[in-house]
Amino acid sequence: xxxxxxxxxxxxxxxxxxxxxxxxxxxxxxxxxxxxxxxxxxxxxxxxxxxxxxxxxxxxxxxxxxxxxxxxxxxxxxxxxxxxxxxxxxxxxxxxxxxxxxxxxxxxxxxxxxxxxxxxxxxxxxxxxxxxxxxxxxxxxxxxxxxxxxxxxxxxxxxxxxxxxxxxxxxxxxxxxxxxxxxxxxxxxxxxxxxxxxxxxxxxxxxxxxxxxxxx
Amino acid sequence: xxxxxxxxxxxxxxxxxxxxxxxxxxxxxxxxxxxxxxxxxxxxxxxxxxxxxxxxxxxxxxxxxxxxxxxxxxxxxxxxxxxxxxxxxxxxxxxxxxxxxxxxxxxxxxxxxxxxxxxxxxxxxxxxxxxxxxxxxxxxxxxxxxxxxxxxxxxxxxxxxxxxxxxxxxxxxxxxxxxxxxxxxxxxxxxxxxxxxxxxxxxxxxxxxxxxxxxxxxxxxxxxxxxxxxxxxxxxxxxxxxxxxxxxxxxxxxxxxxxxxxxxxxxxxxxxxxxxxxxxxxxxxxxxxxxxxxxxxxxxxxxxxxxxxxxxxxxxxxxxxxxxxxxxxxxxxxxxxxxxxxxxxxxxxxxxxxxxxxxxxxxxxxxxxxxxxxxxxx
Numbered sequence: 001x002x003x004x005x006x007x008x009x010x011x012x013x014x015x016x017x018x019x020x021x022x023x024x025x026x027x028x029x030x031x032x033x034x035x036x037x038x039x040x041x042x043x044x045x046x047x048x049x050x051x052x053x054x055x056x057x058x059x060x061x062x063x064x065x066x067x068x069x070x071x072x073x074x075x076x077x078x079x080x081x082x083x084x085x086x087x088x089x090x091x092x093x094x095x096x097x098x099x100x101x102x103x104x105x106x107x108x109x110x111x112x113x114x115x116x117x118x119x120x121x122x123x124x125x126x127x128x129x130x131x132x133x134x135x136x137x138x139x140x141x142x143x144x145x146x147x148x149x150x151x152x153x154x155x156x157x158x159x160x161x162x163x164x165x166x167x168x169x170x171x172x173x174x175x176x177x178x179x180x181x182x183x184x185x186x187x188x189x190x191x192x193x194x195x196x197x198x199x200x201x202x203x204x205x206x207x208x209x210x211x212x213x214x215x216x
Numbered sequence: 217x218x219x220x221x222x223x224x225x226x227x228x229x230x231x232x233x234x235x236x237x238x239x240x241x242x243x244x245x246x247x248x249x250x251x252x253x254x255x256x257x258x259x260x261x262x263x264x265x266x267x268x269x270x271x272x273x274x275x276x277x278x279x280x281x282x283x284x285x286x287x288x289x290x291x292x293x294x295x296x297x298x299x300x301x302x303x304x305x306x307x308x309x310x311x312x313x314x315x316x317x318x319x320x321x322x323x324x325x326x327x328x329x330x331x332x333x334x335x336x337x338x339x340x341x342x343x344x345x346x347x348x349x350x351x352x353x354x355x356x357x358x359x360x361x362x363x364x365x366x367x368x369x370x371x372x373x374x375x376x377x378x379x380x381x382x383x384x385x386x387x388x389x390x391x392x393x394x395x396x397x398x399x400x401x402x403x404x405x406x407x408x409x410x411x412x413x414x415x416x417x418x419x420x421x422x423x424x425x426x427x428x429x430x431x432x433x434x435x436x437x438x439x440x441x442x443x444x445x446x447x448x449x450x451x452x453x454x455x456x457x458x459x460x461x462x463x464x465x466x467x468x469x470x471x472x473x474x475x476x477x478x479x480x481x482x483x484x485x486x487x488x489x490x491x492x493x494x495x496x497x498x499x500x501x502x503x504x505x506x507x508x509x510x511x512x513x514x515x516x517x518x519x520x521x522x523x524x525x526x527x528x529x530x531x532x533x534x535x536x537x538x539x540x541x542x543x544x545x546x547x548x549x550x551x552x553x554x555x556x557x558x559x560x561x562x563x564x565x566x567x568x569x570x571x572x573x574x575x576x577x578x579x580x581x582x583x584x585x586x587x588x589x590x591x592x593x594x
Contacts, residue, residue: 014411058451058452058453058454058455058458059407059448059453059454060407060408060410060411060454060455060458061411063404063407063408064408064411064412067408098334098337098338098340099338099340100340100341101403102404103403103404103407103448106404125340149338149567150533150536150537150566150567150568150569150570151277151337151338151567151569151570152337152338153533153534153537153569154571180532180533180534181534182532182534182535184534184535184538185534185537185538188534188538
């Protein structure tokens, strides 16, 4: 469909204004908001992701595409609330307290949104309690925390401890990420998952949610 | 530029006694080996064989734990900074010391970024001032002898140079041009500007190169080896073409301007694609932060061709924080086995987490001393 193609191309071209225009046009044409995201915008982000994996695109491209994606989502989001649909899951995301690095976290947020997840991005310098409070409020499936710095790793551990102490650990899947983290580290602090990049995070989140569905 | 003499901190009598005790302990440790740490580093820098592979401990904020004070105290009080540094060298018997605990903020506030200092955490950037190319024109290169905390940083370096600089390798991390540019523009914006506003990137990089050279020269004059650091500069983040256009020429200018006596240079991320350029920059040593596997590391060393020392990262923050100890040893041993034959290797670790247990950090240092002795026996 022409609208979907326009949405996809705007993302692939990293064209923020083009993405906004395409989203507005698609809504006026009566296309369902969920389809605008899934069949248009997300397809564009998938191509961006593939180019990243192949080493053709790098962070500048990813960030520009994410900016275009988010601009289009801002246009579509208000219309999402008026329809009934099922999301892939709810994710609370943030960079931990004391840390303001957010490039990786922002890319993860965009890719999760593109894949149909409802993402609550708390931004940067987020205290552990805020992650948990938001997750409880929105009935999140996943809490994802990121840290770039070794000095703030302790706050990821604190999220795990607080969840355990309040007996809420089973309610949420926890993912940790960021340059300072590792698979071993995530196991040691009791997180459910870790991934080294945005694409792997998306796959890991999907996998963990699938596993939880089967176990319930 | 104000060339007034850097003032020396006024230590009390009991503080002086403590300092003398630290220095005696450091001397005792050094006497156990053939070369002093400084001799060891100089050997590697001059392409000669040391008695063993030098160890490089990136202990900065963690130093505050050596004297049980907060990070803010160490960042704001030169006496505490000095005591923390001496206590750390004594504690771990490492070959190097990094005088000022937070490299990313040396000069950045003085250029115009706003920073918040938590009592006991890493300094946080609050605001990056550059929004347009016109903002770049308003920036001023700081005077290291008069502006902000720069004189304090130089004071700490000078004191350490006088007290232990004849035997311990002083290494001051600070920003490279891309590092400063990221702080002033915000790293996300800077990366996107490479596509949408290349003129702004070049204008900012020109200014930041001048700032990096000015501050680095003052650090050299005070007595420390300079380690300019450019985060997110590696081709895996920006692409090889962009690295060559937007970053390499400016890094080269910094290294050229600091020679003699010469400077190290640090880029994080995988540098395999640019190892020819990186190793030919003219730096005394370059940082190899990331590699896919030991085979790739071997190729990196071959392609670097012995032109410069390689500081290879072995153990990272998660291992320093959580161990296990045998993994720390294995990581060190594997890199030494791969890269130490023929010399030219300095073994490094990731930035030591503030709360890293003594045993884990110590195991890293001990492992380098155990496996890195020449002739190698692995």
